Amino acid sequence: MSNQQAEAATTQPKVENPRVKAIKDFYRRLKKNVPALIGFYTILFLVIFAFVGPWILQTDPTETDVINKFAGPSAEHWFGTDHLGRDIFTRIVHGMKLTLGIGFASVFMGAAMGIPIGIIAGYYGGKIDAVIMRLIDILLAFPGILLALAIVSILGGNLINVTIAVAIYAVPGFARIIRGSTLAAKNLEYVDAIKALGAGDGRIIFKHILPNVLSPVIVNATLYIATAILTAAGLSFLGMGAQPPRPEWGAMLNDGRSYMRNAGHIAFFPGMAIVIVVLAFNIFGDGLRDALDPKMKK
C-alpha cells in the first residue's frame, strides 16, 4: 500500500450515500450475471440502432420495386424483398423504432397507472383496498391478449390505440405487485417511527414506500416490455394494429403469411427480429430479478 493510499484511508473515512451504495451493490451483482449483461447490452445496442440505423441506411422502407418482388436474400437485399419488392432489411430497421416505442410507451403508461393504484390499495388498506382489488380481479379475468383485443375493438385499430390497450392490460399486474410490496414496506418499523415523528402520508409514500417498492417494479417492467411487444405484434398481425405501409413487424408477418409457399423469407425475418428483441428483454429481466432479489444477496 502506498503512502498516499494509506493517508486517504485514514483521513477520509468513507461515508457513502446509502442510495449510491445500493446502486453500486446492484451493479456488482448484475455484472456477475453474464446473460443479463448480454441482454442489457443487446437492448442498448437495439435502442441506439433504432435511431441511428435508418439514418445510416438512407433507404426508404416504403419504396417498391416490382421487378424485384419476392427476391430471396442476396448481397443487395440482405433479407430479400417482399410482395411489393420492398427491401425487408430496411423495413425491419425502420420498424425497430415502432416496436421498441410501443414496448416502452405502453409499459411506462401501465406503470404510471398501476403504481399509484397499488400503493393506495396497499397503504390505506381496508375498504379502499377491497374495492380496488376486486376491480383488479375483474380485469385479470380477461386472459392474455383478450383484454387488449377487447379494448382495441372499442377504440379501433391503430398503433396509438394498441399502445393504450397494451398499457391498460399491464395495469392489474403492476397494481398487484406494488400492493404486495407496499404492504410489506408499510409494516417496517422505521415507517412506524417516522409516522410517530409526525410525517404525513404523502411524505411517507413518496420518500419511504416508493423507493422500497421500486425494485419489483423495475423487474416487472422489463419482463413486461417483452410481453407488450409480443401482444402488440399479435394485434398488428391480426390487422388491428399498424396499418400498411408502416413497417411494423407484426404487420409485416401478416403480409408474409400469404406467400409462405414460395417466399417464406418474407415472414421469417420480421419474426426473427421480434424473437431477438423479446429474448433480450426476457434475459435482462431474469438477470435483474436475480440481482435485485434480497434472498440472493451474498
Added chain:
Amino acid sequence: MTVYIIRRVLQLIPVLLGVSILVFSLMHLTPGNPAQLMAGENAPPETIEQIEESLGLNDPLPVQYWDYISGVVQGDLGTSMRYNTPVAEEVFPRFMITLELSIYSTILSIFMGLIAGIVSAVRQYSVADITIMIVALFGLSMPNFWLGLMLIQWFAVNLGWFPPTGWEGASSIVLPVISLGTAGAAIIARMTRSSMLDVISQDYIRTARAKGVKQRVIIYKHALKNALIPVVTVAGLQFGALLAGAVLTESVFAINGMGRLLVDSITQRDFPVVQACILIIAVVFVLVNLVVDISYKFLNKRIDLND
C-alpha cells in the same frame, strides 16, 4: 374444505358480475349507434328507430343491462348482426373447437414442461439443463403466430408431413397444438425447475438423503410432490392464456374456432358476437382458476397432514 369451496364460489359472484358489466359496456362504449350499424348506412330513420325499439336501446342503461344479463343466464346471448341468427348457435360449435385446441395444447405444455423442468433441476448446471433453459427462453420469446407460420413452412410445405391448415383428423391438429403449446411448455419448464430446486434444498430432503433414501425416490416421491404445487397454479393460468392465444393460432391455421370468429366479428363490428366470445373466454378462465385454487388447497392440505 367445504367452507373454503363455498367461500371461493361466493367470491366469484362479484367478479362475474363485473366481467359481465364490462362486456356489456363494450357495445355502449363504441362510437356509433348499434342500430345504425345493424340497419346499414343508408337506412331510413324509421328503420333505425324500429331497431332501437326492438333492441331496447331507448331504455335506461340499468334496464338494458338487466335484460342482457337475464338473457345470458338463460343462454340467450343476443342476435348476430351479420347473420341475424342467435349468437349462441353461432358461437357454441366454434367454442368446442377452441376448447379442444386449448386442452390439447395445455396437455402438451404440462407434459413437455414437467419433463424438461425435472431434468433441468435434477441435473442443475449440466449441458442438458443449460440447453433446456435456453430452448425455454426462446419458446417464451417467440410469437406463437410466427412459430405457426414457420411450422407450416417446414413441416407442411417443405416436408408435406402435415396439412398446412384446417382442423380435421389427427394429423391436422399436430402443428396448431405445437404452435400454441410451446410458450406454455417453456413457462411450466422454468417454473418446475425453480420450484424443484427450492424443494431439493430443504431440510427434509437432506434428511431423506442422510437416511440413505435412493435419489430416484427422493426426486419423484418427496420432491416432485411438493414442487408441483406452484406448477399447478401456473398451468391453470396457462390454460386461460391459451384460450385467448388461440385467437392467433386459429388465424394462422385457418381453424374455424371461436378465436377466428372473434377476430372476424371485431372487423365486421358484429358486437353481440364479440361480447359473447369475450364473455365465454373470461367465464371459462375464471372457472378454471377456481378449480385450480381448490386443487391447490387440496394438494397443500394433504401435504400438511402427511409431512
